[in-house]
Amino acid sequence: MFAHRITAIAAMTLLGVSLTLTACADGPASLADAPAPKGDGRISDARGISPFDTGHPAIRNLDQDLLRAVRKAADKARRQGVEMFVTSGWRSVEYQRSLQERAVARYGSREQAERFVLSPEKSAHVRGEAVDIGPTDADDWLIRNGAEFGLCQIYANEMWHFELATRPGGECPPPKPDASAAH
Ligand SMILES: [Zn+2]
Structure with a gap:
């Protein structure tokens, strides 16, 4: 039960991170970090x-x-x-x-x-x-x-x-x- 909860939290955290990254993909912050396209x-x-x-x-x-x-x-x-x-x-x-x-x-x-x-x-x-x-x-x-x-x-x-x-x-x-x- 406890292990399940940890897994769930870990999964949610991972999901949260990936959502944040996705949300930033078009955002100005990532524009500066990304290499300039040729x-x-x-x-x-x-x-x-x-x-x-x-x-x-x-x-x-x-x-x-x-x-x-x-x-x-x-x-x-x-x-x-x-x-x-x-x-x-x-x-x-x-x-x-x-x-x-x-x-x-x-x-x-x-x-x-x-x-x-x-x-x-x-x-x-x-x-x-x-x-x-x-x-x-x-x-x-x-x-x-x-x-x-x-x-x-x-x-x-x-x-x-x-x-x-x-x-x-x-x-x-x-x-x-x-x-x-x-x-
Ligand atoms: Zn012009």
Whole structure:
């Protein structure tokens, strides 16, 4: 009888531990401990990926406060019928450089390109401190409701680009005209 009780307690303890681990699997604490997944953060799905797709480097390597805020926002948006996807999150230096080079080729000069794509040294995406959100109705939703989570549209010409720029429930600063005004 006594032995049974000990077994039961041991089993419950083990169960408790495994439940705790499972509960933490998506949590911010485990993100820091887990090795960074390989990859440059490129998102091949044009629609984007779920902010809960922890296995993807673009999500996994995001700043934890930002990721937490985006997930809270995505949960609330979904309850209101708006599906939120991350079309770009963390990017490696190499990936950001390739985007920058493509933009320079497209817009003719580094200065013009900077209105849309910053260098790896300046980009908040490389620091894991920015997300691009889609589709457009999710951008609309986040522009209207993001401040509740500290999330703000940063550039007037990029309605999809969000960063933590206020305290939750605070007021977002007015968007800068474009990324070239960032520094
Ligand atoms: Zn962006």
